[in-house]
Amino acid sequence: MDKDSNKHLVGQPILQQILDLVPREVFDRLVLEHKSDKNYKTFDAWTRFVTMQFAIPRGKARKREA
Numbered sequence: 001m002d003k004d005s006n007k008h009l010v011g012q013p014i015l016q017q018i019l020d021l022v023p024r025e026v027f028d029r030l031v032l033e034h035k036s037d038k039n040y041k042t043f044d045a046w047t048r049f050v051t052m053q054f055a056i057p058r059g060k061a062r063k064r065e066a
Helices: 003-007 014-020 024-034 045-058
Strands: none
Touching: 014 045, 024 045
8 A cells, every 4th residue: 555545544433444444335235135124123234233343342242232
């Protein structure tokens, strides 16, 4: 990587950098294809995904622990 490609990551929280690796449009398309939001009660698929990205590094593997 050259110097300019690293510049846009400076100052961004690590969680945001991880979420930027997953394009929201692609994620939403996959949710529709696999109907993973069909029976959700409180959190949609994106909210669950973001919550788990926040919780997993802290050793919290379940939604209730997060």
